[in-house]
Amino acid sequence: MQFQLSDRAGTLKASEIRELLKITEQPDIISFAGGLPAPEFFPAKELAQLTQEILATDGKVALQYSPTEGYALLREIIATKSMAKAQVNTVKDEILITAGSQQGLDFCAKLFLNDGDYLICEDPSYLGAINVFNACHAKYLTIPMDDNGMIVDELEKLLQSGKRAKFIYTIPDFQNPTGVTMSVERRKKLVELANQYQIPVIEDNPYGDVVFDGERLPSIKSFDKNGWVIYLGSFSKTLCPGLRIGWVCALPELLQKFILLKQISDLQCNTLTQREVAHYMRDYDLDKHVNQVITVYRNRRDLMINTMKEYFPTNIKYTYPNGGLFTWVTLPDHINAAELLEEALKDKVAFVPGAPFFPNGGHKNYLRLNYSNMSEDKIVEGIKRLANVLIRFIS
Amino acid sequence: MQFQLSDRAGTLKASEIRELLKITEQPDIISFAGGLPAPEFFPAKELAQLTQEILATDGKVALQYSPTEGYALLREIIATKSMAKAQVNTVKDEILITAGSQQGLDFCAKLFLNDGDYLICEDPSYLGAINVFNACHAKYLTIPMDDNGMIVDELEKLLQSGKRAKFIYTIPDFQNPTGVTMSVERRKKLVELANQYQIPVIEDNPYGDVVFDGERLPSIKSFDKNGWVIYLGSFSKTLCPGLRIGWVCALPELLQKFILLKQISDLQCNTLTQREVAHYMRDYDLDKHVNQVITVYRNRRDLMINTMKEYFPTNIKYTYPNGGLFTWVTLPDHINAAELLEEALKDKVAFVPGAPFFPNGGHKNYLRLNYSNMSEDKIVEGIKRLANVLIRFIS
Numbered sequence: 001m002q003f004q005l006s007d008r009a010g011t012l013k014a015s016e017i018r019e020l021l022k023i024t025e026q027p028d029i030i031s032f033a034g035g036l037p038a039p040e041f042f043p044a045k046e047l048a049q050l051t052q053e054i055l056a057t058d059g060k061v062a063l064q065y066s067p068t069e070g071y072a073l074l075r076e077i078i079a080t081k082s083m084a085k086a087q088v089n090t091v092k093d094e095i096l097i098t099a100g101s102q103q104g105l106d107f108c109a110k111l112f113l114n115d116g117d118y119l120i121c122e123d124p125s126y127l128g129a130i131n132v133f134n135a136c137h138a139k140y141l142t143i144p145m146d147d148n149g150m151i152v153d154e155l156e157k158l159l160q161s162g163k164r165a166k167f168i169y170t171i172p173d174f175q176n177p178t179g180v181t182m183s184v185e186r187r188k189k190l191v192e193l194a195n196q197y198q199i200p201v202i203e204d205n206p207y208g209d210v211v212f213d214g215e216r217l218p219s220i221k222s223f224d225k226n227g228w229v230i231y232l233g234s235f236s237k238t239l240c241p242g243l244r245i246g247w248v249c250a251l252p253e254l255l256q257k258f259i260l261l262k263q264i265s266d267l268q269c270n271t272l273t274q275r276e277v278a279h280y281m282r283d284y285d286l287d288k289h290v291n292q293v294i295t296v297y298r299n300r301r302d303l304m305i306n307t308m309k310e311y312f313p314t315n316i317k318y319t320y321p322n323g324g325l326f327t328w329v330t331l332p333d334h335i336n337a338a339e340l341l342e343e344a345l346k347d348k349v350a351f352v353p354g355a356p357f358f359p360n361g362g363h364k365n366y367l368r369l370n371y372s373n374m375s376e377d378k379i380v381e382g383i384k385r386l387a388n389v390l391i392r393f394i395s
Numbered sequence: 396m397q398f399q400l401s402d403r404a405g406t407l408k409a410s411e412i413r414e415l416l417k418i419t420e421q422p423d424i425i426s427f428a429g430g431l432p433a434p435e436f437f438p439a440k441e442l443a444q445l446t447q448e449i450l451a452t453d454g455k456v457a458l459q460y461s462p463t464e465g466y467a468l469l470r471e472i473i474a475t476k477s478m479a480k481a482q483v484n485t486v487k488d489e490i491l492i493t494a495g496s497q498q499g500l501d502f503c504a505k506l507f508l509n510d511g512d513y514l515i516c517e518d519p520s521y522l523g524a525i526n527v528f529n530a531c532h533a534k535y536l537t538i539p540m541d542d543n544g545m546i547v548d549e550l551e552k553l554l555q556s557g558k559r560a561k562f563i564y565t566i567p568d569f570q571n572p573t574g575v576t577m578s579v580e581r582r583k584k585l586v587e588l589a590n591q592y593q594i595p596v597i598e599d600n601p602y603g604d605v606v607f608d609g610e611r612l613p614s615i616k617s618f619d620k621n622g623w624v625i626y627l628g629s630f631s632k633t634l635c636p637g638l639r640i641g642w643v644c645a646l647p648e649l650l651q652k653f654i655l656l657k658q659i660s661d662l663q664c665n666t667l668t669q670r671e672v673a674h675y676m677r678d679y680d681l682d683k684h685v686n687q688v689i690t691v692y693r694n695r696r697d698l699m700i701n702t703m704k705e706y707f708p709t710n711i712k713y714t715y716p717n718g719g720l721f722t723w724v725t726l727p728d729h730i731n732a733a734e735l736l737e738e739a740l741k742d743k744v745a746f747v748p749g750a751p752f753f754p755n756g757g758h759k760n761y762l763r764l765n766y767s768n769m770s771e772d773k774i775v776e777g778i779k780r781l782a783n784v785l786i787r788f789i790s
Binding site: 002003004005006007008009012013014036037039040042044045047048051052055056059060061062063064065066098099100102103106110111112113114117128131132135166198200236240241242243244254256257260261263264265266267268269270271272273 | 397398399400401402403404407408409431432434435437439440442443446447450451454455456457458459460461493494495497498501505506507508509512523526527530561593595631635636637638639649651652655656658659660661662663664665666667668
């Protein structure tokens, strides 16, 4: 039997990384391949208590259909608390609740991209976004990165040269996959360019609150006076990912389109879950919770980086993330990280090869390491194993 | 500021009905306009208890990311219990968990429709589906209905004439908006035609279990030997809609594409919620629960129909639904239901004009009435009011 699929469906293919992750789920493998938050601090007890209260007092409403744009109190709290932390001055009516920021990305793709349209993004960029954009048959203009994130001067050159794209997609804070953060100066410049060239910026910011040293930087949207920046937020890395609650913050006239997309996509987010998250934000101190997470992640980052320093060959480079979940490793040019992975799996250690994160391909000599989801002793042991594989493989 | 949106986004527009429903939320209006289940029987207490247990014993897993295809136990239970009630013999690997059946519809549209493709559907059909298909710039070949659902002989004539479409979309049980059910004979014939003309059938079946008199009919998919039927299910009308849990049942090779769409759309459904629903299905008797719902809805249908019989002018026709949430009223040809609504609102009673349910337009003289969400005394009072408006308006 042969189904006549749409052109867009024809290009859907399984993510190499997800296929790979299946192998790495074997219990004897030390895996730095995933992107999972540490579950130790998920507020299970608090959420159980809140659910009890909500269902006891308000069950008929909490289990019923509810407005597409989201639970008013949650939208309010996101506007006044979450967006305030990103230094954005906004209101409830600029917030749509989404099923994680992944759904926000899907909506951005639907909203802006015709088949074959160009978009601008960092090189490398988030694989989950690339997969969404690929499904719309997007083409990519990529901007290189350095330790201060997207090199915005290169973006300016591109725009000056007359190249045009539907939007600029960026993960400014502790980027997935590189762990790198865009400097404040570049954020300002990016907003200037967005205004000058009238091009929307999609700021995907799930990690911003998970900052290890110093304060969170002002978001790109905080410099946006005219509404060119669409901000995608998420509770996945601060509270927990399983509840699938994120948001879009955009000008009301644009948000209206997002709401219509939400309506045809799945009508609304889970009514009960929205209440759980809103009441958690109202009744508990999310900052205190996030600080616990940060302490653990910071320690794990330190352990990973210090062990790499001690055991990795000196011609291997890696980023020093000040937040988020990942560090990004640059191998010598001639090393293929996918082949390295085959060797590493023999030694029962796993990572994600970096090539799929480059939307236009190439770049075989990179890999991504996750430090948030592995115990301290396994981090040390796993990095030692990986160092041994590297030494064998490179020599 | 002018955003350069995609062609598909350009055609998104607010649903007339949803705008209308905002007016009807005023507390003094008796509204038959919505499509809400009755909240009296939502199992709030049971869900609170289950959530407590899940989070106490398994919180780290229940709040973490989880597989895109869904929680294994829930897929298993849907295959063995829910699909068995639809008389479909299937297994876990043919089930994907979705955010309500609305998300299944969205995925069907993405999977099959290029801009300008034709699909075949009943006339009228579900507005939420029409909105999804419109966003893909679909065109419609419509099949008329009678008291036994889609007139499948008309479908055969259409296919014989050489007309082609990407799929046939149907709501066979207690259709929204008409409340009409497709006969078994037509279900069989529909599957034969699907095989003969190699055209997929999307069976949207959220109401099948809510049957008032006699047994549920075998689903269309129950006659499907070759995998042409894609079944969309939902817990919204049996358990509660706020949890947003539905499913797709399709051949594994096709389901794989649905899973990839799920992955780029929102990664997965809420991990905790999937456990709540699975454990409810495991630990409680959903049938018993649904029987309570049925008793109430049957009574409300009877009250509504009997009151209409008594008070409506005799030239007004309406369907006699044997399940589901709606009856469908046919006014004399020259009556415009949208104009009637304006009058009705003055008398503080509301309904949905039927025109938006006809994908190719026209048909101003229909309206939909919901009986599931209004108390018995309000049903009688509301229908009396509507009868008065009708008598005034028609004379």
